[in-house]
Amino acid sequence: LAKTTQPISMDSYEGQEVNITCSHNNIATNDYITWYQQFPSQGPRFIIQGYKTKVTNEVASLFIPADRKSSTLSLPRVSLSDTAVYYCLGGTDGSSNTGKLIFGQGTTLQVKP
Amino acid sequence: DTAVSQTPKYLVTQMGNDKSIKCEQNLGHDTMYWYKQDSKKFLKIMFSYNNKELIINETVPNRFSPKSPDKAHLNLHINSLELGDSAVYFCASSPPGTSTDTQYFGPGTRLTVL
Numbered sequence A: 001l002a003k004t005t006q007p008i009s010m011d012s013y014e015g016q017e018v019n020i021t022c023s024h025n026n027i028a029t030n031d032y033i034t035w036y037q038q039f040p041s042q043g044p045r046f047i048i049q050g051y052k053t054k055v056t057n058e059v060a061s062l063f064i065p066a067d068r069k070s071s072t073l074s075l076p077r078v079s080l081s082d083t084a085v086y087y088c089l090g091g092t093d094g095s096s097n098t099g100k101l102i103f104g105q106g107t108t109l110q111v112k113p
Numbered sequence B: 001d002t003a004v005s006q007t008p009k010y011l012v013t014q015m016g017n018d019k020s021i022k023c024e025q026n027l028g029h030d031t032m033y034w035y036k037q038d039s040k041k042f043l044k045i046m047f048s049y050n051n052k053e054l055i056i057n058e059t060v061p062n063r064f065s066p067k068s069p070d071k072a073h074l075n076l077h078i079n080s081l082e083l084g085d086s087a088v089y090f091c092a093s094s095p096p097g098t099s100t101d102t103q104y105f106g107p108g109t110r111l112t113v114l
Helices: none
Strands: A009-013 A018-023 A033-038 A045-050 A053-056 A061-064 A070-075 A084-090 A107-112 B004-007 B010-013 B019-025 B031-037 B043-050 B053-057 B064-070 B073-078 B087-094 B109-113
Touching: A009 A018, A018 A084, A018 A107, A033 A061, A033 A070, A045 A053, A045 A061, A045 A070, A070 A084, B004 B087, B010 B019, B019 B031, B019 B087, B019 B109, B031 B073, B043 B064, B043 B073, B073 B087
Parallel strands: A009 A107, B010 B109
Antiparallel strands: A018 A070, A033 A045, A033 A084, A053 A061, A061 A070, A084 A107, B004 B019, B019 B073, B031 B043, B031 B087, B043 B053, B064 B073, B087 B109
16 A cells, blocks of 8 residues: 655645645555545545546646656646645555545645735 | 535534434445544545445444445444544545545534533
8 A cells, every 4th residue: 555745735826837746655556546635624525546647637637757656736727716635645455446545644735816 | 416415514412422424325336435534634444335335444443333224325323422533524435347546525524522
């Protein structure tokens, strides 16, 4: 099970691009990298998932280098409503795939006007 | 048409009481979960059920007893509540045939034990 490390907090301003990097040095071959977003007083929300290279959806982009030891979540042109905690997850519990998500402390992103 | 719903949203009770939190999902998912988020915001899995069968029991005290009457419902009953049980409890579900990394969370139930 991959332990993940990400910055505890980040500040940004509206309209800027925000990149949050997560390291997962011991990610398993069959593990995906998944990012969740949690607004205050709400449950986490799935944002994006990838295995390698680049994935893009309507919310964010995810960049994963060839060695897969890290990943970067990119939020284009953030707004105040993007203020949230962002969690990087490096797989569940490996081969058994029982859905045991392991959440770290996440990165608290504060977007300022 | 809420996807994953929980009731109640807030629950305030005294130590020693027994309480239940209900969870329902209308997504047709086979797997459901309970998570606990403490005051430091750490989110930790407690239980996982697949088609009404227990898959994960993450060393949770046996005062906590999940019950799944059908695959759309996973309720959490807590006996003899303690101060340390105060937290936000989230229910989640994941669809069949996909990576279980993709989970849909409910809005949470904030439990306060006095």
